Amino acid sequence: MVNLRHRSPTTAFRPDTLRAGHVLDPVREARRQAALEAYHVLDTRPEQAYDDIVRLAVTICATPGALISLIDHERQWFKARLGVDVEQTPRSHAVCDYAIRTPGQLLVVGDTQADARFAHIDIRLEGKPMRFYAGMPLRSPDGHALGTVCVVDTVPRDLDAKQREGLEVLARQTQHLLELRRYAHQQRRLLAEREAFAQGLEEARADLQRRNEQLQHSAHHDQLTGLMNRVGLAQLRENTEAMARLTREPYSLMLIDVDHFKQVNDRHGHLLGDRALQAVADAVERSIRGGDVAVRYGGEEILVVLPSTRLADAAEVAERLRLRVTQAALPFSLTVSIGVAGGEPGTALAEQVFDRADQALYRAKSSGRNCVVVDDTPLLG
């Protein structure tokens, strides 16, 4: 039996040399190695299909041992073995390495001990040294010799014609198995690539959608306050489904206008003016519900649609909001005037309701500002 641990430094494999006197063509050898690696078979677990091949080989050839040997860089590794208990040997101990030099031919060595090329090889079968070897090379479709299917015996002997033919058939079957394996591996790789591609596409699509939504959002919202802008409101008004939802039940409109905002700008500058507008928008957001819609309608005017809200409730919201603005953390006092009007279902965001809210706002302004005026004129059919 070959003991890998007892390899002496002098018998260590040099990649370009198998034994003194035989030099491999490094380019061909690199291609052969690449061909072998494409099967992803080295160091894999035993498999029934390959085990069956060596079982058949010993039956056909009536030998105590059979191997499927693959010639790797510095070793031969057995994908399947019967009668030999090591799973690999150094390449310098591989008769198979000679067999693969004539890829289309069976190599038969009647007595390995009597052959100067192989006398140094110490492979054992149940303790007895190997004396006989017959190996049929495995060949990739593009002609690279990968290893062999071989039979071994502890006595010098030969194979008859049928046994030789049987060994050749088994080598072909083994090559088919290897091709299936490579094909399956390629398919898995292609599938993984396709999945990765599909995932990439999906990520790109999601990213595009996100950007689109961001774009839509910024087109429909005011940068300073974050509230919907008039473009957003116009789009909302065209959306019959959304409008029907907003006006399905009695609803209210609120128009909020900052008091003496021109003075704020004039006295404190535009930057603080902007901050004041943000504070009002913040107070609006904190005063309304999730389904309500707040729009920066004009420079310092905000429209709020309160669906399913009766006038009395809207007036309470407006009053809360008015108070909140007076408490805003600003270096000057700020107030708003608010006009509120109610609408009935079916009269989708009627201009009428808006006009009444606007008139209520006007009355709030003219009655001293910093107050809420509710339009209570009866609704006309």
Ligand SMILES: Nc1nc2c(ncn2[C@@H]2O[C@H](COP(=O)(O)OP(=O)(O)OP(=O)(O)O)[C@@H](O)[C@H]2O)c(=O)[nH]1
């Ligand atoms: N800082 C700032 N000011 C704005 C913005 N939009 C409009 N304004 C200013 O808001 C002011 C509105 O003034 P007016 O319409 O005269 O009304 P007002 O001074 O608030 O007076 P009343 O509404 O009658 O209380 C104008 O000076 C506009 O320049 C903005 O985005 N930022």
